[in-house]
Amino acid sequence: MSVPKAPLPPKKTGSGHVRILIGLASGVLAGLVANVGQQPDLGGGIIQQYFGGVASIVDRVCFESDPGGRTQFIAWLVSVAGPIGKLFLRLMQMMVLPLVVSALFLAVVDVGDVRKLGRIGLTTLFYTAILSISAVLIGITLVNVVQPGRTISPAIRDSLKEKYAANADEGLKKAAAAKPLGQILVDLLPENPVQEMVGAVDGSSKGNGMLAVMFFALLCGIAATTCLEDTAGLVGTLRGIYQISMTVIGWALKLAPLGAGCLVFVVTTQMGPDILKALAAFVGVVLGGLTFHLVVIYSAVLWIFAKRSPLAFYRSISDAMFVAFSTSSSSATLSTSLKVAQEELKLRPETANFVLTVGATGNQNGTALFEGVVVLFLAQVFGVELHFGQQITVVLMSVLAGVGTAGVPGGSIPLIIVVLKSVGVPADGIAIILGVDRLLDMSRTLVNVVGDLVVAACVDASSSRALKSAAGSHAA
Template sequence: MPSHRRMLIAVVAGAVLGALANALGGGAPWLDVAVRDVAQPIGQLFIRLLFMLVVPLLFSALVLGVADLELRHLGRLGARMLGYTAAVSSIAVLIGVTLVNVLGPGRGLPDAVREAARGAATIKPAPLPGGDSVAGFVLALVPDNPVKAAATGDLMGLIVFALLFGVALAVTDTPGARTLKAALQGLYDVSMKLIEGVLRLAPLGVGALLFVMAARLGAAVVRPIAAYVGVVVLGLALHQFVVYSLSVKLFGGMSPRAFFSGVRLAMVTAFSTASSSATLPTALRVAEENLRLPRHVARFVLTAGSAMNQNGSALFEGVTVLFLAQVYGVELSLGQQAIAVGIAVLAGIGTAGVPAASMPFIAMILGVLGIPVEGIGLVLGVDRFLDMCRTTVNVTGDLAAAVFVARGEPAEATEPAAGVPPAP
């Protein structure tokens, strides 16, 4: 059975059984035992498995994402790509954060329901780096011991160290550095294999988490989930058709109509596979044949972008974090929301281009901001559909970035290979 069908069955079963248990046995001793001693430990185990893989996956993905840019040899293209990625990803997250604050999909829960949701938290969140002061936070970005930072949950410091390490690795061309890069690639591959194994347990873990939430909250949990899905889809649509249209028109000199007509095959492939990496061959084809982009630009930008330019994932992560903060009644100041935006942008760089790869990073952001990580069970149930939507935005963003970077490159490189028909 396909994984998304197993996930759907688990979501329905967990929610329905939890709601029935809440309606028939609310406050009964047997329900407390079922939640506390059976379902909750299973859900906690799934969350802990995700947390276990955050550090190796985050470090290897960020280092390789920066090192693969080969900054010493491709300085101009790399600088334009990095600048575009940071700017557009920030816009994506700001769109999502604004929609969550204005529409409030997680607001409106009764106080009793919210208290029950808060009572589900059993994993201790990581402390906010540097306390509440701006100076302390800035200093905490540079860890005095990166191993200690990883061990104590200071993942902000680990992110900064990984980015600096990746830049240094990109400009170091020695046999030892190449061996180290190969070793980090091996660490990344192994981490992704472990993630794949953990996600095989996702139906059981998600079903257990939803059972716990529904058994404690009852049917009141349905409305905020539906509102959350609507906010994510609205944010992704605005970014896809407004931001990218303005980007290719103003910075790429291309008609938005021609752009979206040329990339429609890549968009369909991305939506069906929910994987930027799996869509890469199709994206390269439409970039060279339909958009007439220089081959070296298309290969560089799309290859790097499939791992780094994850605008849709960054928007999704920002919306998810603020939505769960509203569900659990955690008031985030503007400074904390700015921190969430910054982490989501950086996490978008480190998010792998495979299905459900955002989840470990969302769990990390929740822990940093003190939001109960068990709430991730609410969004995992609808993640498959949202993953397909955000992957489409990610791939379209890679192609829009290629249009921007290609502007000003030699015109003769834009011609497609002779005898190759354009992609449909």
């Protein structure tokens, strides 16, 4: 008995990103004016001089008779915008647990019985794991070297630490309570899954939190593939939960122009123009990491394992690369990827169909890299120090977050939020990166799709070598 798959919600592009960009731009501009308006002399620097002039006009028109009214008005605006932004975050955050459990469970179930995966399936899993882990490690290494979040001035970072003291204290406590690697591995399997789920959301988990929940969902999914007839009802229920989760997240994203605009207004009011410098550095790190993974890692893997020329390979798949970049959707690019895999790369149909179909949701190298960079960047912005063990947790959670959720509209955002909470970083900072997400989404989708085709080429080459070896042994 097969379980019918509910269609995924279509990935919206274009207008939604434009509205979010307008909302964030409005929040940034208003925040810069408010930040300069809090200064006693409204001067210093090009940005301060420009927005100081705007603030001076507002000051003369509205607060000429009440010199202290300007500061009080800005404080009132922050007190109004803050809760509106928090509501947007809460709407996303409350769907994290059902989304994570259902998405990872279904991602495994949709592959089929793990006992029947055979050589192609196991080889695909091997290359997928290697490329995803290497992608996140590249991103995290670049963040630690470049430190884009450190462009925030020490004075502003100190004020942020004071404002978010609870988050900073939580991060320090977790750093002080760092566990040895052996215990971290043991804690991947939760003693009490229900208790771990609650602790993963509110931060009270003494184990591995959401990472343990992810492994629990994966194990249950693997077990379900061995008895699909008996678990058809459970699979159908989780498909419904997944659809509900994505619907609510879709509603939240419709509120993103207002909610994210309010969040970024509050942050910009505190940080001023420093946040723009940090954001530019963040974009540079993400694009640099994606480019390195695309040009260096993929080329090396193609040369070593697939015995192919990287330049010839990229020329052959150029159509799929253009479609991926323009649509920002691995699923929308799947038909083009299948076409170039069989017609240009000359891969066997059974290999291309399996690897590319699974990879459209399960092999998301670019997204995994992006999520790891976001978490460490925001930790630097808010002055939260992450020790080695916490960064390893970020690596594992970013890799697992790429399984089944990355190709879904907004699916990575709630997962980034829960990773932020798990390491004591304020989730409010997620609004900072939404304004540049369109460009980065296009770029990481390109890397995702090329990664699928690289894995397909490697698996096909491995299968061909195995067939030749088997034929040689039979002939002997």
